[in-house]
Structures are given as C-alpha cells and as structure tokens.
Amino acid sequence: MPFACTVDGDLPLFFFSVMPFSTNNIFGYDKQAIVDLFITTSLKVLFALAILLLGFWLSKKLQKLIIRALKKTNLEPTFVSFVGNISYYVLLVVFCVLCLAQLGIQTSSLVALLGASTLAIGLALQSSLSNVAAGILLVLFNYFRVGEMIEVAGIEGVVESIEILSTTICTYDNRLVTIPNKQIIENNIINHVGKPLRRIDLVIGVGYEENIDHVRSSLQWVLDQNSEVCLEPAPAIALGELGESSVKFYVRPWVKSTDYFRLKLQLTEAIKRKLDEENISIPFPQRDIHLIQPETKELDVQAA
Structure with missing residues (x-):
C-alpha cells in the first residue's frame, strides 16, 4: 500500500509501496x-x-x-x-x-x-593372510623367541625378528634369511636352546690294543678339567661299540644349551690332545693292498 515519509510532518522524503513482509518468515522458511x-x-x-x-x-x-x-x-x-x-x-x-x-x-x-x-x-590376499595366521600361531604358542638358535626348513641360525608375515634368521655365517611364517608352521621346528641344558654326544675311537680303564680315565680327566661341563646330570663315559677298526667310546657331557657348539669343539680338541699325551692310538680305517704277480710260463722256442 502507498506510504509517505515526511520530515517534521510536512515535507515528503520518499514514497514507495511496501510488499507484505514478516520478520518470522525468511525466504519462505519459518525462522x-x-x-x-x-x-x-x-x-x-x-x-x-x-x-x-x-x-x-x-x-x-x-x-x-x-x-x-x-x-x-x-x-x-x-x-x-x-x-x-x-x-x-x-x-x-x-x-x-x-x-x-x-x-x-x-x-x-x-x-x-x-x-x-x-x-x-x-x-x-589369501596367501598373505595365511602367513599372518601362521605368525599369530608362532608367537601365541611360543615355539621360539628372538635370539634363540633354531633350525627350520633347512635353515639354521639365530632368530633376528618375528614379524606378522615372516621370520628373519641370521645364519652362523652371518647371512640374513627371511622365511614366510606359513612355511615355518608347515615344517619341523628344532629349537636348540628350548631347554636350559643340552647333551653333547661324542664318539671316540681307540685301538683294540689300548687298555679300556686307561682310556676311560683319560676321557674323564678332560671332562673334569672343563668347569663348564655340568656335574648334574653327570657326564657319561661308556664303551659303546666294537667297530671294524677301533673300540668306540661314547662321551656324553651335559652343558648349557647356549654353549653347546663352542664346548663341543673345545672338548673334541682337548680329548685329542690328551690321548696323544697318553700315547693312546686313534686308528682310522685303512686297507692293505697286495699286488700278486701272475706266474709266467717260459716257453721254449726252438729255433727252426
């Protein structure tokens, strides 16, 4: 409707028509x-x-x-x-x-x-998920730990890491081998340090002419001199076999699992030195070859 605005009530300022408008309505939406x-x-x-x-x-x-x-x-x-x-x-x-x-x-x-x-x-990712499942089983059932010496899938060494997908082993010649966990689960696992103690099995052959008690006392002396050999269980020394060329003694001391390989080499060397010192012979397989010359017949050849 027409609307006029005046100043002081007598002069018109502007004039316009005002459309219907409500402060409660904005662009057709209720405020x-x-x-x-x-x-x-x-x-x-x-x-x-x-x-x-x-x-x-x-x-x-x-x-x-x-x-x-x-x-x-x-x-x-x-x-x-x-x-x-x-x-x-x-x-x-x-x-x-x-x-x-x-x-x-x-x-x-x-x-x-x-x-x-x-x-x-x-x-x-079916193959990868099978490795994940195998990794969970490895750590859940605690077959081995990081730092332990194991043998699996033809690989022998120290466990470097156990991941979800694979396990890394450092071999004794310092090579890193990564094996999928599925392959580990599917193979036999040998943990060399799963038990605190491990037995060293040595077979020492001496000549038939040697005195059995002398040999046994010499072997016992070597074990007694090594402080790393366990007293309990006590080491065993026994005549185990009469071989083709030697009398074989079984020497079986117990040592800590972590020292197994080192002590096996040390004891082998110490036994050899002691037997040499006691003049005990260590025979080895040998063969004597006799050459037999066939008899030759001398033919008398008559000159014509």
Missing part, C-alpha cells in the same frame, strides 16, 4: 524452524565430535591396558604389540561408526560395504 534446525544440527555435530574424541582417548587407553596385561604373560613382545594395535584400530572403527550414526548417516550400508571390501581383500 523458528531454521533456528531449531541449526541448534539440532550443532548439537549433533558436537555430540559426534565428542564421541570421536572419546573414541580416540578410550581406544588408546584400552590399547595400553591390553598391552600392559599381555606383558605380564610369557607371550612374545611382537604378538603383544600386534594385539594392541589390532584392538586400537578395531575400537576406533566402532567409534567412527557411532559418530556417523550420531550425524544421522545410515551406517547399515556402510557396514555392509566394509564387510564386502574385507571379503574381497581377504580373497585377494
């Missing part, structure tokens, strides 16, 4: 509805952020609690770290889904998508 929507959305966002922050904090806290609890057991540190990391990420995914649900996003389709993606990845 109160907009305010309510803004407040509701803001609260949802704030709650979602609170859930996300709580998820980060709680996941980290639970991860530390799980690792602290597992460290009190005899489980391998690699397995403890692996379980801690898996628990952290699983809890984080759960809180992310809750965060999306708080924002009003349909999570059922998202969960289905994640499940399908996990299945597809699992089929594509």
Whole structure:
C-alpha cells in the first residue's frame, strides 16, 4: 500500500509501496524452524565430535591396558604389540561408526560395504593372510623367541625378528634369511636352546690294543678339567661299540644349551690332545693292498 515519509510532518522524503513482509518468515522458511534446525544440527555435530574424541582417548587407553596385561604373560613382545594395535584400530572403527550414526548417516550400508571390501581383500590376499595366521600361531604358542638358535626348513641360525608375515634368521655365517611364517608352521621346528641344558654326544675311537680303564680315565680327566661341563646330570663315559677298526667310546657331557657348539669343539680338541699325551692310538680305517704277480710260463722256442 502507498506510504509517505515526511520530515517534521510536512515535507515528503520518499514514497514507495511496501510488499507484505514478516520478520518470522525468511525466504519462505519459518525462522523458528531454521533456528531449531541449526541448534539440532550443532548439537549433533558436537555430540559426534565428542564421541570421536572419546573414541580416540578410550581406544588408546584400552590399547595400553591390553598391552600392559599381555606383558605380564610369557607371550612374545611382537604378538603383544600386534594385539594392541589390532584392538586400537578395531575400537576406533566402532567409534567412527557411532559418530556417523550420531550425524544421522545410515551406517547399515556402510557396514555392509566394509564387510564386502574385507571379503574381497581377504580373497585377494589369501596367501598373505595365511602367513599372518601362521605368525599369530608362532608367537601365541611360543615355539621360539628372538635370539634363540633354531633350525627350520633347512635353515639354521639365530632368530633376528618375528614379524606378522615372516621370520628373519641370521645364519652362523652371518647371512640374513627371511622365511614366510606359513612355511615355518608347515615344517619341523628344532629349537636348540628350548631347554636350559643340552647333551653333547661324542664318539671316540681307540685301538683294540689300548687298555679300556686307561682310556676311560683319560676321557674323564678332560671332562673334569672343563668347569663348564655340568656335574648334574653327570657326564657319561661308556664303551659303546666294537667297530671294524677301533673300540668306540661314547662321551656324553651335559652343558648349557647356549654353549653347546663352542664346548663341543673345545672338548673334541682337548680329548685329542690328551690321548696323544697318553700315547693312546686313534686308528682310522685303512686297507692293505697286495699286488700278486701272475706266474709266467717260459716257453721254449726252438729255433727252426
């Protein structure tokens, strides 16, 4: 409708027509509805952020609690770290889904998508997942630890590391060999230091002409002189076999598993020196070859 504005009530300033307008209506939307929507959305966002922050904090806290609890057991540190990391990420995914649900996003389709993606990845990485499963079994059942001497799949050496996918072994000639965990699980595992003590088996051959008691006392003297040979269980020295060319004595001392290879070499050398000192012969297989000349017949050749 026409509207005139005047200054001091007598001079017109401008004249225009005013369209119907209400402060409670903005661009065709109810102002109160907009305010309510803004407040509701803001609260949802704030709650979602609170859930996300709580998820980060709680996941980290639970991860530390799980690792602290597992460290009190005899489980391998690699397995403890692996379980801690898996628990952290699983809890984080759960809180992310809750965060999306708080924002009003349909999570059922998202969960289905994640499940399908996990299945597809699992089929594509079937070989790697079998190594992961084998790695979990290795550290869970504690077949060996880092720093132990083992023999597996034709490889012998010291365990350098136990990873989720593979295990690294340092051979005695200082070569690093990486073996897939699946291959380790499928083969026989020999742990040379799985027990604190290990027996050295030596076979010493002497001549048939040697005195048995003299040989036994000489071998016993060598063992007594080595302080690293265990007194319990007591070492055994016995005549074990009458060979083709020698009388064989079985010498079986017990030593610490970690000292096995070093002491085996030391004792072998010490026994050889002692037997030489006592003039005890160590025979070796030998053969005498006799050449027999065939008898030649002299033929009388008569000259024609």
